[in-house]
Amino acid sequence: MTGMKEKDYIESLIARYLNGICLPEEQQELKLWIEESPENRNEYLSIKDIWDSSRSQADRAEGQLVIFYKNQLEKTKKARILWVRYSSAVAAIFAIGLVISLLIPQEKSSRHQNMQVFSVPLGSRSKVLLADGTLVNLNSGSELKYSSDFSDNNRVVSLSGEAFFQVKSDSLYPFVVKTANFDVKVSGTKFNVCTYDENSYSSTTLAEGKIELKIEGSNQNFVIKPGEKFELDRKTRKYSLESADIESEIAWKDGEFIFRNIPFPELVKRLERWYDVKLNYSDKGLQSYAYTGRFKNQETIWQVLDALRLTSPIDYRKMTFREFTLIYKPLN
Amino acid sequence: MPDFDFLFRKYHRRLLLYSLKYVESESDALDIVQNIFVAVWENGKYKQSENLVKAYLFSSVKNSCLNYLKHQKIVRQFEHESGLYIREIEAIHYQSGEKSLIENESLKQINDAIDSLTEIYKEVILLSRFEGLKNQEIAVKLNLPLRTVETRIFRALSTLKEKISQKSFFILLYLKGLQKK
Structure with missing residues (x-):
């Protein structure tokens, strides 16, 4: 058997097996080859995976969805108990890096003129609790400014860098975040704003609630819904509003x-x-x-x-x- | 919060492709996927964040396929023994947390990779995977020896594998492992 294991032969053997036209003794040969080394096994598995993912499979989701609802309806009608077999499949999440380091806040809080400035150096993060009860997580290299008369009824801050806001709800006095490119107006929400000077894009992502956004120097207003991300190209001023992966957008705060x-x-x-x-x-x-x-x-x-x-x-x-x-x- | 129809439309095809990894009969594969959606509907899991639901959908399809294989083993005790064994190696591989391209990549990315293959490779992949021709039929159609068609299919797959794996990397930080060194 070993003499036959030249590369070409194995390649066509795998191609035959995938095509479902292997003879039983050929299957046996392939099995032995796969078992021979982890390299062989991995090579086979990755080729098989490519084979499985590159095929035409008409998208039958619509038809299947109709069947699904029909079945569900029948079930309730006849009050039949359908035995559904599913495994308790809780995905094992690989915790990579188990301890969350607690960063010592290194913000420099300084008062000049009548502006309060929080700046977070590169390589660290910080949290700020504002006078109105709004909690702000600041990412590395960010700066949050607000006037010293910031209060429950004067809720305006400006930001460069990245921050996640959990705004204390107050429909009478909106909370405003000013950035170089756009202003964001909210009453009570959770959202992320990312506007680093060196990035080509500025963006905001909404986790909860509702926000209104106004692009600097234009009359365009946008209403952003939860799960959406607004992104603005700083140079071309082109923007997009799309659904986003909230978890990965705001993971930095944790x-x-x-x-x-x-x-x-x-x-x-x-x-x-x-x-x-x-x-x-x-x-x-x-x-x-x-x-x-x-x-x-x-x-x-x-x-x-x-x-x-x-x-x-x-x-x-x-x-x-x-x-x-x-x-x-x-x-x- | 993702809604059920959205999830169904987004993941149905991928779950079906995934179960066809192990399940030859398409109607069985469709049943497996339907049952998974029934479970997600009834246990309310679809109300969770999309990432959680997605992980749940794929691990359910993995488990169902493994059960299916076990059942097949009993039904076809003597036939295709090594073939089933090979599928089992595969199932165990994915059960151990490894992810299939179907789960990781968008199918569009895979199609783009197919489009970028050289003509002779693209041709065999399209005939084999999209038109469903058997290797022998492709050989006749292209007037090539069967062995040539087969090595070509293999090499086309192998090129696709490179194209896809070069485009995106999964950075895994095994902190513990690195520290030990």
Whole structure:
């Protein structure tokens, strides 16, 4: 049997097996090959997975949905008890990084003129409780300003950077967040605003309640509903209003870092802010990659870079104390 | 909060594709997916956040497929023994927390990858996976030896695998593991 295990033969054997035309003895051969090493097993499994995901399967959701409701209706009509078998499938969530580090607030609270300024340095986060009872989580490198006469009936703040607001409800006196690009007006809600100067986009995402948004220097007003994200291109002034993944948008406030399919340059920017480091890269090949991942912020930048190195074609070199160079090394 | 119809429309096709990993009969696969939605409807799980529901839907489809395989093993005790064994290896692999592309990637991304294949690879994938031709039929149609068609299919799949895995990375931080080093 071993003599037959040349690559070509195995390749066509797998193609035959996937096509469902293997003879029993060929299946046996494939089984032995798969068992031979973890590499073989993984190769087979990944090829099979590609095979399974690249096929035409007419979308029958609509028809099936009708069948579903018809069945449910019949069930209630005849009061039949349908025995539904389902497994208690609670997804195991891999807790990566188990301890949430408590950050010592490092905000500098200073008073100049009649403005109160909270600024959070790179690499840390902070919380601010405002006089009206509104709670603000501030992300790394953010600044929150408000006039010293901020009170229950004068609720205006301005923000650069990123913050998550849990606004104390008051329909008489709206809470206003001013940013360089837009103003957000609310009565009582939970929402995130992200408006870093170095980002090309500014955005706001609503978790609960309702917000009104007005773009700076225009008459356009938007009403944003829960689960939606408004995003504005700072240069072109183009905007989009789409449903968003709230969990990953606001995970940062709990010291978690969740990202789904974010482009490499964006990942680098975020890591730089979170860890207060400089990450240099020059290879254009990196630009086209997208990343998905999740971790707690108490990992060191070294651990994050090690993880990058293990899972993608990137190596790194330490340049100075807080400066790294990322090197692209494509898989061959 | 996601509503039930939205979830049904969004995930039905993917769950069906997933169960077709193990279940040859399409009507059985449709039943499995229907039952999962019935469960989600009746236990109210669909009211949870979409991420939780999605994880629940996929782990339910995994469990149902594993049960289906177990049942098949009893029904077809002597036939296709190694074939079932191979499927079992696969089921165990995904039960251990590994995620299938069907679960991770959008199907559009996979279709885009197929579109970007070179012509000879794209051709065999379209004939095999989208028109449902058997390898032998493809060989006749393209006037190629069967073995050539088969290695071509394999290599097309292998190229797709690279294309998809190069495009997105899952950064896993096994903190404990890294610290031990």
